[in-house]
Amino acid sequence: MTLQLDAYMHEKKAWIDSQLPLFLQETSIPGKLKESMLYSLMAGGKRIRPILLFAALNTLGESEDKGLSTAIALEMVHTYSLIHDDLPAMDNDDLRRGKPTNHKMFGEATAILAGDGLLTFAFQIIASDPALDGDIKSRLVALLASAAGPEGMVGGQEDDLEAEEKVLTLEQLMSVHRRKTGRLVGFPLEAAAVIARATEQQTHSLTGYADHLGLAFQIGDDILDIIGNEEELGKPVGSDLNNHKNTYVSLLELEGAKKKMADHVDRAVVFLRKSGFENSLLAQIAAFILNRTF
Amino acid sequence: MTLQLDAYMHEKKAWIDSQLPLFLQETSIPGKLKESMLYSLMAGGKRIRPILLFAALNTLGESEDKGLSTAIALEMVHTYSLIHDDLPAMDNDDLRRGKPTNHKMFGEATAILAGDGLLTFAFQIIASDPALDGDIKSRLVALLASAAGPEGMVGGQEDDLEAEEKVLTLEQLMSVHRRKTGRLVGFPLEAAAVIARATEQQTHSLTGYADHLGLAFQIGDDILDIIGNEEELGKPVGSDLNNHKNTYVSLLELEGAKKKMADHVDRAVVFLRKSGFENSLLAQIAAFILNRTF
16 A cells, blocks of 8 residues: 555656656746756655645546646745745745755845746746646636735745744644645645546545645644654754744644644545545555654 | 827726725735735836736727736736845845835845735736636736746846846847846737737737837836936936946937837837727827836
8 A cells, every 4th residue: 555655656756857847948048047946946855745636636537647737836836935935034044955045056136036937937837738728727827826825825924924933822823834834735636626627525525635634744844853864854853943933842742743643634534535535545645644754 | 199198097097006905905915914015016106017908908999897807917916026126135225116115114024925925916816807718817827927937027137137247239138128127018918919809910019019119118217217307216317327237328328229219119109000000099108108207
């Protein structure tokens, strides 16, 4: 079972890794800007969000090829958010996955433009995909913009800035995370439902699953910051603690956070069961999130 | 004739000014982020790009209402570009149209997020417009992303960064400007053609007009930097000269630049004539660009 998931994830990651540069190849993007965009796109991401999209299409019985442009766009939006998040005015990080951050390599001005460029190009890629109907493309653009924009991820980043000096309650922390990371983890499930023209019941299962999976994923990040392997993570462990960040571990202690994560994974699977998806790749991914080490 | 254009521009500017805040009203955007986005949106823009869109729809005999969401999105993209352009890592400007720049008012982190938020929200607004077909919406998104993205405006900003230490030829300067400002001045004409389902001939006329109008507009900016009225411009005159920027005036002298601008305006009108649009609002706007003082 898990062996099958390992192979699937490996294959889909390789697909994304090989396709990403092709989408920038035949373009007139200035040399240094293109280099900077590619540098961060190819800096070793796990491609979890695209894999979720493909696994959801697979679960719905739809061709994974139909999700390629959306998967590429999603990875571009995720990458832009990391580049801007690392900027001196934001988190001021010098390293990301063990490598110099974009602005350390290309300077701050080009890093800002590389983020802007990836975000904008993402919408161009979806909207120009000849394999999808105009109606589906405009729904995908609206969903991605809503998940990534000022009501979604960008709003969550602003929430996070404002929370820096405060101690949050569990409810407030969950609300920040739902926006900051949850919406973009949820998007591939919503997108698959649109592409595959899923029923209302199926869409409800997938979005419920996505909500709990996103929270479990974030709790896992907080736990790994404490007990993770520095080499696998590509950043020093304990950095959240040292920065006095609000995390699930600081609020619930390590054991409480682990219990909370397991609870969200259980609830994610309950949503899958409602549409008979309990033996799908998506259920295996939920189990993987619970046990991941990086 | 010009009196009629004055009234038209005044009316359309007032429409955009009143509609822009409504598009942010019923949203869950965090308070400070929304305030920051609105601050720059309402900081006194001339709304030239939306006016071009409405005038082109009018010329094509299409309802201007159908262009509202695109006009709002376009003004959001234009505003995002100004916010990011003013950042310390980019042009490091403290004033814009006589008011403190966004990062001076809200801090650098929120200014970066306000720009990101406006750019993303722009695509959401077009893609969710219930008055347009899915096919038209996805074409508008693709066109706007192409004009604003790494092959368009963002690419032009990177070109501009790289040109800072060099003296450009006239051809190189035109190529930078075509991307940096020209594509986003051209977009409303392309968009009107899509919304109104214009013929191929009409689309050719509008995009040819747009190309020359965009160049004339940029030359006008360079001229106004030398001879403009500081109060009307909202920034000190002569700042390009003092920053040793590549401008049409530095390359062609003032008289040469004026002649070049008039030439582009003439050629813009030749394109209009090909579709019988020589008496349209668009022709009046070309004449207005030639004579503007701000």
